[in-house]
Amino acid sequence: MSGIFKKIESLVEKGKEAHAKTWHNWAGNIVLEPELIFHPKSLNDLQEIVKKAKKHGKKIRCVSEGHSWSTLSVTKDYLVIVRDMHQIQVEKSEKYGWTITAEAGATIKQMDDKLRQHKPPLSFDSMTVLSSVRASGIVATGSHGAKCAGASISDQVVKLQIVTGDGELHVFSDENDPKEMSAARINLGLLGIMYKITWHVQPLFKLRMIDFQPPIKSWLYPATLKEFVEKSDSVEVFYWPFNESELDRNDDKLWVKQWLRTDDPITTSQAELGMERVCEDLETRFGDKLYQFIVKCPESTPYITNLLWKAGPVSKPQNVVIPAPDAIHYQSGIDNILCDDLEFTFKADKDFANVAEEFNHIVDSVYAYAKKGKFPMNLAAEMRILKASPSLLASGYDEDPNAIYCFIEVLAIRHTSGFEEFSAELATRWMKKYKARPHWAKAWEHVPGIKPYLREILGKRLETFESVRVKYDADKIFFDNKSLEEVFYGSPKSTFTESHL
Structure with missing residues (x-):
């Protein structure tokens, strides 16, 4: 038997x-x-x-x-x-008001749909542009949206249920233990397998979404940026390389997206938005074909990015009022374009001088490489401004909850020649000048000296996180990553020296 x-x-x-x-x-x-x-x-x-x-x-x-x-x-x-685990429940509590609890594999779209269908309709305060990503992935890595007064999406989490190294389910919350919750909110999968996540949500609201394309030379200044951020709910600033001429930096423009909370009536129906999403999906599929040509013929980069700019942002100026989820997930078809992405975060100067300087530096670098016949950034550079996060491993961690951080990234089509060199140069500059930290989910391991550097920068926060991790996974069942091993247990003295710069 x-x-x-x-x-x-x-x-x-x-x-x-x-x-x-x-x-x-x-x-x-x-x-x-x-x-x-x-x-x-x-x-x-x-x-x-x-x-x-x-x-x-x-x-x-x-x-x-x-x-x-x-x-x-x-x-x-x-x-x-965990994709097969996607049950979702909406509840109201005395402490948090409305909350949504999702299993680890629930997509953002599934959660958005559940919140919209609820009576009353509800919404996340901030979320990623992509709606195809899933609950546990965005929380474990400290992903973020574009809300200027918000921090990471993980900071909206009020409870986490994790199966830890003993095989039992443990509940993390600020009520149970704030230190442990600060570790659990952005845990990199090191505490166990995330089972359920509970977020605070709010009544569905509307956003006015405005797109415009100002010239870089007249708009990308500290005072302009600071004023713009202070009066906006959310902001994203994009640079699309070589967008106004073949090789003249002075002609290039930015693509700026602004969101404002409003009580104005909705201007675009769900049917119209649905058609726009279908068109965006088709456009990105077509765009990917052209981008693949760029990878094979890098010298074509200025001409094709210019063409795609004119067919994309410039052709669709927007000033619309739509429900918050539609405004937050403003672009469909992003998944159609396979790319590489490096993102780092640094504390913004009070006058935004370093923010304007570094975005201008990216543009300058694109043209400096072009003069050498190299085109390592062929997709976009992007910048968002957020509040600091109190979570131990957050890229934008700060003890001052009102500190402002710049989240800045560069993207190129997969297999683009020179992207690793180009992005590593930028990252090294930001590390040296601002003690910048990477977004854990993006590419960062190729940056010279990054692992001992992170160990040094994280310092006591790493020790605090490790004390929580050891409690719930003493046998290191969930610690099977070479990069994190080097960050957590590498040499106490950083080898990040001038030789890396």
Whole structure:
């Protein structure tokens, strides 16, 4: 009889494992072949996976949508893909008002739809542009939106339920333990497998979304930026390379998006928005074909980016009033364009002088490379301004809750020649000048000296986080990442020296 039960147990466990032997992230820059891939559907499944790993001495890493460029999900042992866990519940509490609780694999779209359909309709205060990414992924990595008075999306979280190294479910909240919650909010998957996440949400509101394209030479100044941010709900500033002429920096423009809260009537129907999203999806599919040509023929970059600029932002000036989720997720089809993305964060000067300086420096660098016949940035540079975060591992951490941080990034089509060199140069500059920190989910591991640098910069916060991690995963079941090993346990003295600059 014992043989029969072992056979049944084997079949049950096999049913939770994926048939595929390999996994790759969205961008395709990471491909791995772990020993086992699991697709859990319940809390019980998560607990059994952890117990199995503990029994066999295996490590576990998790993935949701796979929209990260860094190696956070890489493992040689057990990979847990949480996409089949997407139950959602909306509740009202005395302390937080309306909340939404989602299982780890719920997409932002699924949560948005649930909130809209609720009576009364509700909304997140801020969220990522992408609606295809999933709950646990954006929280674990400290992802963010564009709300100027907001911090990371993780800072909107009021409760986390995590299956930790003992195979049991533990609840993290500020009420239970604020230090542990500060570690759990942005945990990089190091505390365990996230099961459920609870956010504070609010009544559905409207945003006026305004697009305009000012000349760089007359708009990208500290006073202009500061005034603009102070009067806006949310702001994104884009630079699209070579957008107004072949190779003349003085003619180039920015693409600026501004959101303002409003009680004005809605100007665009859901049917019209739906048609716009369909068109955007088609446009990005077509644009990707042209971008693939750029990768093969880099010298064509100025001409094709100029063409795509005229077919994109310039052709669609906007001043519309729409529900907040539609304004926050303003672009469809982003997933159609595979790219590389580096993002760093630094504290903004009170007068925004360093913010204007660094965005101008990106433009200058694009043209400096072009003079050498190199075109390493062919997609966009982007900048957002947010408040500081109190979460221990937040890229924009600061003890001052009113501190302002600049989140700045550069993007290029996958396999673009020279992007790693170009982006690493920028990152190194920001590290040296401002002690800038990377967005954990974006590309950062290629930057020279970054791991010992992060260990030094994070300092005591890393020690505090580690004290929480050890409590819930003493056997390091969830610690199977070379980069994080070097950040957490590398040489106490940084090797980030002038030789790296």
